[in-house]
Amino acid sequence: MAFWLGLFLAIPLSILANALTGPTQRLISRYNKRYRDRIAAKRTKEKELASSIAGQPDVVTWRLIFYLFQALRSVFIFISGVALVGVAFYVDKSMKTVVLTAAFILIFAGNLTFHFSMRQGVRLYFDAFAARLVIKRENVS
Missing domain, CATH: 1.20.5 (Single alpha-helices involved in coiled-coils or other helix-helix interfaces)
Known part of the structure; x- marks a missing residue:
């Protein structure tokens, strides 16, 4: 059937x-x-x-430092999540799921924000470097 x-x-x-x-x-x-x-x-x-x-190296440097601090904050969030995974082994069964869920959310958030802040910083660096090369070429010719 x-x-x-x-x-x-x-x-x-x-x-x-x-x-x-x-x-x-x-x-x-x-x-x-x-x-x-x-x-x-x-x-x-x-x-x-x-x-x-691009013509203001101090502004580029400060922006890159800002992205670096964002990346360091992301690493701190990631490490907090990893530490919570360790804590989950020492709590009782009723709280283990809650602690592990919070840990994985922190790990995911830290990883994601690290990726985005580093990507923005690297893009800014290379775009500013390319624009600076164009400015130098225009000044030479």
């Missing part, structure tokens, strides 16, 4: 899946285009900022 039911349901479900494939692909491609456009606009803003402060 289950075999025949599965066979009879497989045909309508496959027809439905084939009918929905086109609209689903168009929806995903539309979303991806908007996402790429947003990322491109954000990237041009970052490059404009880097080129505007």
Whole structure:
């Protein structure tokens, strides 16, 4: 009985899946285009900022120090999460799940914020360096 039911349901479900494939692909491609456009606009803003402060090495240095402190804060959050994992082994069973959940949230948040702060700092450094090279080339010629 289950075999025949599965066979009879497989045909309508496959027809439905084939009918929905086109609209689903168009929806995903539309979303991806908007996402790429947003990322491109954000990237041009970052490059404009880097080129505007490229002639001011002290501003670039302070911004890089800011990103470094953000990364250090992220490392502290990550280490706190790792320490909570160790604490979870010494609490009773009723609290173990809560402590482990908080630990994994801290580990995830620390890892994520470290990634973003380092990425922003590295992008700023290389964009400002490239803009500074362009400024030097324009001054030479």
